[in-house]
Amino acid sequence: MKTLLNYMVQAGNSRDPETFIRQLAHRSAEHKETLMTIAEYLEQKGRERGHYEGHLEGKIEGKQEEALRIAQLMLQKGLSRSLVMDMTGLTDAQLSHCQH
Numbered sequence: 604m605k606t607l608l609n610y611m612v613q614a615g616n617s618r619d620p621e622t623f624i625r626q627l628a629h630r631s632a633e634h635k636e637t638l639m640t641i642a643e644y645l646e647q648k649g650r651e652r653g654h655y656e657g658h659l660e661g662k663i664e665g666k667q668e669e670a671l672r673i674a675q676l677m678l679q680k681g682l683s684r685s686l687v688m689d690m691t692g693l694t695d696a697q698l699s700h701c702q703h
Contacts, residue, residue: 670693671693674697674701677691678701684698
């Protein structure tokens with residue numbers, strides 16, 4: 604039973620596998636403990652994924668802020684806009700925002 608459910612959750616296509624598992628647990632008393640363990644595992648995986656994605660988003664924002672800071676310094680030192688865009692990877696619109 605546990606193997607079958609693990610397979611269904613990993614290979615199946617469900618928009619909300621936690622709810623699916625919980626509903627099965629409530630309808631099948633003899634497998635409730637196993638099903639609840641699987642549902643709890645899925646919930647933990649979701650929390651970990653959310654934490655990881657939030658961490659990546661923060662890193663991207665930090666890199667963007669640093670690129671803007673460096674671009675501003677480069678422009679203040681007299682480098683051309685095109686050279687600053689090439690070196691930082693910023694767009695013209697981002698560079699315009701940086702100057703204000």
